[in-house]
Amino acid sequence: MGIVYAIISGKGGVGKTTTAANLGIGIAQEGKKVALVDFDLGQRNLDLMLGLENRVIFDMVHVMDDEAGLKQALIKSKHNENLYLLAASQTKDKSVLVQEKVKKLITSLREEFDYVILDAPAGIESGFEHTIMYADATIVVVNPEVSSIRDADKAIGIVDAKCQRAKDNKPVQKFLVINRINPAMVTSGDMLDSKDILEILDIDLLGKIPEDKLIVESSNTGKPVILNEKSIAGAAYKRISKRLCGESVPFQDVELFISPSLMVKIKSLFQ
Amino acid sequence: MKVKQYSVKVFEITIDSQSAFLTFMDKNIVMLKHYLIYLRGEITPAIQEYFQKNDITYTTNLNVGNKTHQELVLKQSDLKIIDTRIRSGQDIKVQSDLLVLNRINSGAKLQVEGNLIVTDTIDGMIFCNGDFMLVKTSPKAMIVFNGVEIDGSLLKNKFNKIIFNGDEIIISPIEKEPKWA
Structure with missing residues (x-):
């Protein structure tokens, strides 16, 4: 029996899909069998991030309607043999999702895989509700800005109210990933720091990811940043993946900013 | 005898x-x-x-x-207690007195007909129609007490007592922080 994680944010564009793609590869690298499911029907992106855009023949709607088998629709990743993608439909929209079919799909994925990661659509509409309904835990992605935090707060409220586990009176775990932290701005006080965010949202911190220019490049080329050894964001995703696999990895202070001029001064001390 | x-x-x-x-x-x-x-x-x-x-x-x-002879009015206690976080989008209406032991986040709305005590920071909106209110100083909050919006700059101390005595609203800071058991 695998664990089902839903990646949510409320607000769009904060990095849900990027996080899903990177954590998928990160957990697969730990030797676990992972399924990534794109729930953003009508606006599928996850296949692009993984460089699998031309391999999608059957999508999750085909599987739910029994037009294709689950094995046929799962696409093996180019980057890791433990990782599979179940793409969203690009032609249908969120209205085709039916609770019973979603439940059946997630149950069968749970049997096949160790980790099932659901990439939720932005917003808090029906597509979002179907994504969180049968998840065991949620990973909340926020950017350090007030609008993202308020939307995430609302999304967490909906998870607490509508998720199946909450209805069964079981605890729903919620983990926080703070994405796109700009250390220079946090140090200068222009950006919310993680302590403030945690105080508002009151959920467990899973990881902090610094802003990284390599992310854009990696999304465009379909090679998630976690595969890039030089990337600081990739290293952060690697730490989060290890934490999700039960390893205790200490938190790194990605918010600490060392200005280039300071580095020069420090180096000059040793000369 | x-x-x-x-x-x-x-x-x-x-x-x-x-x-x-x-x-x-x-x-x-x-x-x-x-x-x-x-x-x-x-x-x-x-x-x-x-x-x-x-x-x-x-x-x-x-x-x-x-x-x-003193008239003793026995009132049924109708205090409600909320100890969970009030998150964005939640709209809570309470007819009785209310004690909130957690944060009220930005985007949340709280309407209370009775008296209100909030022991944590308020970022959202609160409407209180009781005679008495005790709130922490919260610059981001919108606090409406008996139809009057309380100016955030009037709340100076960490905790503030706001009383409505029929025709005027009195705001008094609490010097010592109350100890919540």
């Missing part, structure tokens, strides 16, 4: 309807059974039987004089 006085503890209760009276007695019997009950209104056989069964002393004729 021997005279002994143990204590004089009297409750005066006016009976409006038998059923309402009996449910009230059931709820408060633990306290009331040690008192002398001064009954007014019609005493039905059912009430008589109830008193006999529970071994409560009562009288229908009592003259305590004006000096010592």
